[in-house]
Amino acid sequence: QVQLVDSGGGSVQAGGSLTLSCVVSGFGRGFIGWFRRAPGKEREGVGTIDITVSSGTRYADSVTGRFTVSKDNANYTLYLQMTSLKPEDTGTYYCAADRRAVGWYSLTHPSIVDYWGQGTQVIVSS
Numbered sequence: 001q002v003q004l005v006d007s008g009g010g011s012v013q014a015g016g017s018l019t020l021s022c023v024v025s026g027f028g029r030g031f032i033g034w035f036r037r038a039p040g041k042e043r044e045g046v047g048t049i050d051i052t053v054s055s056g057t058r059y060a061d062s063v064t065g066r067f068t069v070s071k072d073n074a075n076y077t078l079y080l081q082m083t084s085l086k087p088e089d090t091g092t093y094y095c096a097a098d099r100r101a102v103g104w105y106s107l108t109h110p111s112i113v114d115y116w117g118q119g120t121q122v123i124v125s126s
Contacts, residue, residue: 002024048107
């Protein structure tokens with residue numbers, strides 16, 4: 001049974017940093033990643049990482065250079081390091097996973113992803 005438990009959200013001022021965590025269980029192939037939903041907007045992809053030796057990563061243009069997705073295989077944990085945060089980064093962030101190798105496609109089509117965490121809220125104030 002796949003289980004994703006995300007945490008680490010909070011309030012931060014613009015320009016600040018925050019790191020989200022997601023403990024993943026029951027999952028061994030495909031990809032895992034982060035998605036978000038801003039108030040009044042559709043859910044969108046943030047960044048994904050493959051569950052392979054290569055651990056290929058990909059990011060949405062809006063966060064490239066500011067956010068980093070990484071994983072700790074020993075502790076079954078996914079991270080999202082967020083720096084230079086902007087008010088438009090405010091939203092609920094979700095850890096998600098899928099057994100298919102569709103990490104790149106899911107960034108622009110999050111509805112295809114099979115498994116989701118409960119979400120953690122991030123508020124960036126100006």
